[in-house]
Amino acid sequence: MGGKCPHRKVKKRRLSHKTDRRAKFLIKGDDMVYDELNKPEEERKALPLDEDLPGMGQYYCLHCDRYFSGVAVRDDHFKTKKHRRRVKQMMGEAPHTQLDAELAAGMGMPDNGPKLMSI
Numbered sequence: 001m002g003g004k005c006p007h008r009k010v011k012k013r014r015l016s017h018k019t020d021r022r023a024k025f026l027i028k029g030d031d032m033v034y035d036e037l038n039k040p041e042e043e044r045k046a047l048p049l050d051e052d053l054p055g056m057g058q059y060y061c062l063h064c065d066r067y068f069s070g071v072a073v074r075d076d077h078f079k080t081k082k083h084r085r086r087v088k089q090m091m092g093e094a095p096h097t098q099l100d101a102e103l104a105a106g107m108g109m110p111d112n113g114p115k116l117m118s119i
């Protein structure tokens, strides 16, 4: 006889750590960037050294929510069409948020306050 051993177990594959780290690189929503840009300078978060990020996270474009590996790369990025369009977009009207949608629907200001953890 022979054949496959029925007791052989297949080891579960562990999730790659890459997926854990991915959130770090996800692009923020437009409204989040907009909020960030409208904050007073002192409320803006300082750029912490982060060795997972290009250029240790020190070269950051707030408008595009992107990190660059050096000041020259960032300056090059500042000249790109994509960035300029982004800046223009951020200077204009606020991007649509849930609040806008609710106001437009005549629901008025929602009175929920900040989101709390559900108990």
Ligand SMILES: [Zn+2]
Binding pocket: 061, 062, 063, 064, 065, 077, 078, 082, 083, 086
């Ligand atoms: Zn940019």
